[in-house]
Amino acid sequence: MTDTIRVLIVEDEPLTAEAHAAYVGRLDGFTVVASAATGREMLAAVAAEKPDLVLLDVNLPDAHGLQLVRALRTAGSAVDVIAVTAANDARGVKNAIALGVVQYLVKPFSFRTFAERLTTYREYRRGFEDRRSMSQADIDERLGTLRPSAPAEAEKGIARETLESIEAVLMGAAGGASATEVARAAGTSRVTARRYLEHFITLGQVEKDVRHSGPGRPEYEYRWLR
Template identity: 35%
Template structure:
């Protein structure tokens, strides 16, 4: 990676924009190339700078940040986006993920969370630049890292969980996998561990798979019956 990654900050609140600028400059490998306070300014900066990364707020005075995401995806395919916003609606999170946003930070911003996001992004860029071809293991690790921000928030924030997913039960399910071996677990096995039915356990397991906190595979038992097994992303 030659030189620091250029960052465009898009934030209508000048005080928060300044915080974002100071935070960015405290993280190794990044430089703030410009700041826009509305969508029109952001489009102008994008055309001139074509930065590697945009730190974007959803609420802008002249357009929705989601519209700017799709503008970037259409015209600046080499530019990545991290959302920094007070918006926590599930539909906003989902559309951001569909638009390829690589992380989603909810205001008020904690520097440790901000730094972790930029560190992950910098490492992600470096991995992409190391070789012209990747094997399955490298792709899996890269894909997990690239998507862990928004998916992690979606899986853990009670305000964003869909109906039927209880935060306490979800925590029990995730704790089961802290002790699980490389062979993974079935929904029935997880249900026994948390004191719930197989169908309940499966609902939580599939939710965690959708959030990329777990992965799933199909195996065949002694009698040839297929069963779905779940694994932590580290296995």
């Protein structure tokens, strides 16, 4: 295994594909080697690039993602797959697990959630390096690393749904936004929006600066660090 995990992004929405590539680019130990917007492109990219990991949208224009995973397994490919999709039906999730999908991320999600899943995957993968055999304890430990740590809701006063809503608003504000503007777009109070924005600052994902817009009291403008 190499130190850097080679990632193929499979996503038919260009802006979403770019966002996922940007997320991967912010993580140590990962690099994007190719992107694909269709099932045909995905299969060709797996053959050509030999990625270690596929970030797979299940709903593609020409094929269902799990059909593609099944085709890869039939062809003998052991490439790891993380489903990154809005599909959350129980049967689909069960089938994904049966096909060996190592993580399942339901859209929309925050960078924090994305980073958490890929970091646990990286630790899982590293546990197989330089091993010819594994004890039961080793196997249990490897499987345990795929379980995510405490979710964002466990942090005092932080709800995942609100966190991801405010993240989406700020990421869509190219020139930054005030707490009032974020609150209006996210459907929260200004106090709540400001608290979540300050939380993002502590995570190093948002910066703020003073916005001067005429006479009166200046306000802070928050900007997502891209």
